Amino acid sequence: xxxxxxxxxxxxxxxxxxxxxxxxxxxxxxxxxxxxxxxxxxxxxxxxxxxxxxxxxxxxxxxxxxxxxxxxxxxxxxxxxxxxxxxxxxxxxxxxxxxxxxxxxxxxxxxxxxxxxxxxxxxxxxxxxxxxxxxxxxxxxxxxxxxxxxxxxxxxxxxxxxxxxxxxxxxxxxxxxxxxxxxxxxxxxxxxxxxxxxxxxxxxxxxxxxxxxxxxxxxxxxxxxxxxxxxxxxxxxxxxxxxxxxxxxxxxxxxxxxxxxxxxxxxxxxxxxxxxxxxxxxxxxxxx
Numbered sequence: 001x002x003x004x005x006x007x008x009x010x011x012x013x014x015x016x017x018x019x020x021x022x023x024x025x026x027x028x029x030x031x032x033x034x035x036x037x038x039x040x041x042x043x044x045x046x047x048x049x050x051x052x053x054x055x056x057x058x059x060x061x062x063x064x065x066x067x068x069x070x071x072x073x074x075x076x077x078x079x080x081x082x083x084x085x086x087x088x089x090x091x092x093x094x095x096x097x098x099x100x101x102x103x104x105x106x107x108x109x110x111x112x113x114x115x116x117x118x119x120x121x122x123x124x125x126x127x128x129x130x131x132x133x134x135x136x137x138x139x140x141x142x143x144x145x146x147x148x149x150x151x152x153x154x155x156x157x158x159x160x161x162x163x164x165x166x167x168x169x170x171x172x173x174x175x176x177x178x179x180x181x182x183x184x185x186x187x188x189x190x191x192x193x194x195x196x197x198x199x200x201x202x203x204x205x206x207x208x209x210x211x212x213x214x215x216x217x218x219x220x221x222x223x224x225x226x227x228x229x230x231x232x233x234x235x236x237x238x239x240x241x242x243x244x245x246x247x248x249x250x251x252x253x254x255x256x257x258x259x260x261x262x263x264x265x266x267x268x269x270x271x272x273x274x275x276x277x278x279x280x281x282x283x284x285x286x287x288x
Contacts, residue, residue: 004066006033007045011063014053072131088117089275092129093138096218097262098122100238102138109282116275124217135276136283137265141192150265151284154237158194159255161234161248162225170231172251175200179208182230184221187214192260199233202256222248237262 009019009030016027016034023030038045045059055063093102098120106118121134129137143150160178162170172178183196200208213230215221222239225232226247234248235258242248264283266272272280 003033003037003040006030007037007059008063008066008070010034010046010053011055011059012067014055016053072133088119089135089273089279090119090121090133091136091138091279092121092123092131092134094124094218095122096124096222096238097138097140099219100241104241105286109279113278113282116278118279132267135266135272136280138283139263139265141260141263143261143263145265147268148265149268150263151280153262153264153283153286155261156258157236157255158199158233158258159236159253160199160231160251161239161243162231162251163228164246164249166225166228166231167249167251175203175205175252175254178231178252178254179205179210181211183210183212184224184230184232185212185214186218186221186233187216194233194256194259196233198259199256203254 006019006023006025006029009022010016013019013022016030020027020030034045041058041062043058044056045062047054047056091102109118121129121131123129129139137148138153139145139150143152160172162181170181172181179200185196186193187195196210196212197206200206200210213224215224218238221232222234222242224230226242231251234242234250239248243250264280266276266280
């Protein structure tokens, strides 16, 4: 740990002297710790120039990993300190899941469990929820994630939706009509996510030339559809509130069963706290 801390400080400043000042040791001690780390790794981490340091590619890789790790440790420490002993649980999910499914339901939990503080981590990045401070995760997939236990929340259905105005000006009588429209596709988040090509293949209309605009956020794709920019695939559990409000309408009766399901997951390496267990069991008691 001393060697890692010494290297992280030297990498941040690109200076042994400044790193030594921060850690209250001598520059020679910093240099010794860095060399020990380089010997352990079998790779140089710095190129030593006259009065300057430059990081090697290996050094940049290690420095980035250390910076992220130390930031997470610091963030977790501050969260625990700020909680002041008050029971809390951290739950993570995507923006769409938080905005369209979880938040409309959470008021019921808060009302019945006022002694439990719920912290939320929202990320649409593939690894954005792989943080050790997250107790529960809401995930879409097969139910099998490394080092995690899971329980299924619900299955889902997928169908095309658009704004009422778009639906009026682009009537859909057949699947072929649908395939000719401006299509808004959510891609690049998760390989489990169903695309328009997947949808058309499932409904028996493969190998179509599609006019697709791509998004890496389901929330933004839905907003584009609400603004009349095209049709988007809607997961019933997420778009039902938008259908009920009239912001979106279903374009056709064609729909498919979602190939994956939604799960609540938690670490297989540590037991859940009482607060996390209460929230998990409450989530599993919900109707989709």
